[in-house]
Amino acid sequence: MSINVTTNNQDKCTEALSGLYNVYDPEVGLNVVDLGLIYQLDFNDDEKQLDATMTLTTQFCPMGESITGDVTQSLTTTFPEWKINVNLTFDPPWDYSKISPAGKEFLGH
Amino acid sequence: MLALGGPGNLQQTTSYKVVLPFYVYAGISFIVGTIMLLLHTDVIQSHYFNPFTLAITHVMALGWGLMIIFGASHQLVPVLIEGKLDSNSLAYATFLFAGIGIPFIVAGFYGFNLGWMIQTGAVLVNIGVLCYLANILTSAFKSGKHDVHSWFVVTAALWLFATTFLGLLLVLNFTKPLLPSDSVAYLTIHAHLGIVGWFLLLVIGVASRLIPMFLISKYTNNKSLWWIYVLINSSLISFLFFKLFNLDSYFYYISMIMALAAILLFTRHIKRAHKVRIRKNVDEQMKISLLSVLQMLLPFVVLIAVLFLLPTEKNNIILLYGFCIFFGWLTAIILGMTFKTLPFIIWNRTYHKKAHAGKTPAPKELFNPRIYNAMAIIYVVGFVIFIVGIVLINNVLLKTGAIALLITALLYVFNTTIALTHKPKKI
Numbered sequence A: 001m002s003i004n005v006t007t008n009n010q011d012k013c014t015e016a017l018s019g020l021y022n023v024y025d026p027e028v029g030l031n032v033v034d035l036g037l038i039y040q041l042d043f044n045d046d047e048k049q050l051d052a053t054m055t056l057t058t059q060f061c062p063m064g065e066s067i068t069g070d071v072t073q074s075l076t077t078t079f080p081e082w083k084i085n086v087n088l089t090f091d092p093p094w095d096y097s098k099i100s101p102a103g104k105e106f107l108g109h
Numbered sequence B: 001m002l003a004l005g006g007p008g009n010l011q012q013t014t015s016y017k018v019v020l021p022f023y024v025y026a027g028i029s030f031i032v033g034t035i036m037l038l039l040h041t042d043v044i045q046s047h048y049f050n051p052f053t054l055a056i057t058h059v060m061a062l063g064w065g066l067m068i069i070f071g072a073s074h075q076l077v078p079v080l081i082e083g084k085l086d087s088n089s090l091a092y093a094t095f096l097f098a099g100i101g102i103p104f105i106v107a108g109f110y111g112f113n114l115g116w117m118i119q120t121g122a123v124l125v126n127i128g129v130l131c132y133l134a135n136i137l138t139s140a141f142k143s144g145k146h147d148v149h150s151w152f153v154v155t156a157a158l159w160l161f162a163t164t165f166l167g168l169l170l171v172l173n174f175t176k177p178l179l180p181s182d183s184v185a186y187l188t189i190h191a192h193l194g195i196v197g198w199f200l201l202l203v204i205g206v207a208s209r210l211i212p213m214f215l216i217s218k219y220t221n222n223k224s225l226w227w228i229y230v231l232i233n234s235s236l237i238s239f240l241f242f243k244l245f246n247l248d249s250y251f252y253y254i255s256m257i258m259a260l261a262a263i264l265l266f267t268r269h270i271k272r273a274h275k276v277r278i279r280k281n282v283d284e285q286m287k288i289s290l291l292s293v294l295q296m297l298l299p300f301v302v303l304i305a306v307l308f309l310l311p312t313e314k315n316n317i318i319l320l321y322g323f324c325i326f327f328g329w330l331t332a333i334i335l336g337m338t339f340k341t342l343p344f345i346i347w348n349r350t351y352h353k354k355a356h357a358g359k360t361p362a363p364k365e366l367f368n369p370r371i372y373n374a375m376a377i378i379y380v381v382g383f384v385i386f387i388v389g390i391v392l393i394n395n396v397l398l399k400t401g402a403i404a405l406l407i408t409a410l411l412y413v414f415n416t417t418i419a420l421t422h423k424p425k426k427i
Helices: A010-020 A064-078 A101-106 B016-039 B041-045 B051-081 B088-110 B116-143 B148-175 B183-215 B222-244 B249-275 B284-295 B298-308 B315-351 B369-392 B395-420
Strands: A004-006 A038-044 A049-054 A083-088 B002-005
Touching (some): A010 A038, A049 A064, A064 A083, B016 B041, B016 B051, B016 B088, B016 B315, B016 B395, B041 B051, B041 B315, B041 B395, B051 B148, B051 B183, B051 B315, B116 B148, B148 B183, B148 B222, B183 B222, B183 B249, B183 B284, B183 B315, B222 B249, B249 B284, B249 B298, B284 B315, B284 B369, B315 B369, B315 B395
Parallel strands (some): A004 A038, A049 A083, A083 B002
Antiparallel strands (some): A038 A049
């Protein structure tokens, strides 16, 4: 699992992730960070804008709208003064390698 | 300001208000079907064209199988065609017309009123099916993406209309001759249009996407799925040809081999998806769904026996074929998939946009797992006992099996009611 983060402020990254650890994929029962759905967090301190890039386990996920909505809500709650953009991508597609060690253990590996 | 963009498109889900009435209707039909089975176990010694067998078959095929698959497919069409359901109004109309028509058909057969009652039911069901067909065609057309799953859904909907339209002709033919032969001569065509063209094609089309998705498996093989699609359709078309031209029953083996090859390919597809799954812990609902894939093979074993015994017309073996389909494969996949899809629908209704506030109950926590496990065990036991009862023509075994299947239906409805009446928990 690796998330690309562009910021000079490590605290902001920690804050964002601590919120995202509470966003779960309801079917899998694992949070979106350990599941490896969050690809990138770009903090623009000057414009107070956060661009998050994420994916889903499958392009056809019927819970996709709910999960991306919850990621957006989580970041908005953490950074109420910031402009939040959540971008969904399937390039590269999500795969097993993106799951954290804790997530792999949770899934029975 | 919030924005959601990027190259990926989100699946748009269908409103729960459209889908849930179908689930409720199907659950009630399952109970009615198993009660009728319990009351009329003696039908296994009769010819399949008798009031009770026809009533039980239609309550299971239409009230249980068709209605729940209507509901699930309205929910899953966006996943399969990669677009959105075109019209909620047409979906409501489908429910209304089919929902009113089915009891007329079942009551018509049960009381052997082959006049106005069954004709009214057949007309209403056909209107409902036309609404469904129009909705599927426009949804698929507007999505602009026509991959193999989309073809499965659209073709199955067309075969469904062929089934119900022929059914209407057969019903009218009872009172006023419209067809060259009497209606009984076309029953096997009517049945296989529905079983192979609608149920088999649609279930494989849906399951080939859903089962890997729920297993979190990255396995895809569109070439194999196209082969399955071609084989199923060729099997059905060849069967219609052999039947309409009254060819020797040995020709039916050609159709049967093609259908069997399709199912074996599908079994291999699911086995491979299962092998490379990321989620190692397979839940109970998925186990029943995987069991149903194997249960698809059982009717073929019986069919070979039916073809082998054709000249002797062993009624109980012919009925065993129908039982293995409606109470076996079809019921098993519904029992498994209901508790994968229904909790999602309820979860989306209840917890949508609330998950960021902490861990919400998982969809699988919206029903009772102990009741589910009991239902699954009683179902398998009842199914096996009833099969043995049919083969041995033993009424005690038949009654015991039917009671177990009725208990299965009651537990199923009880558990779906728990999910349907779920109230949001404080997060």
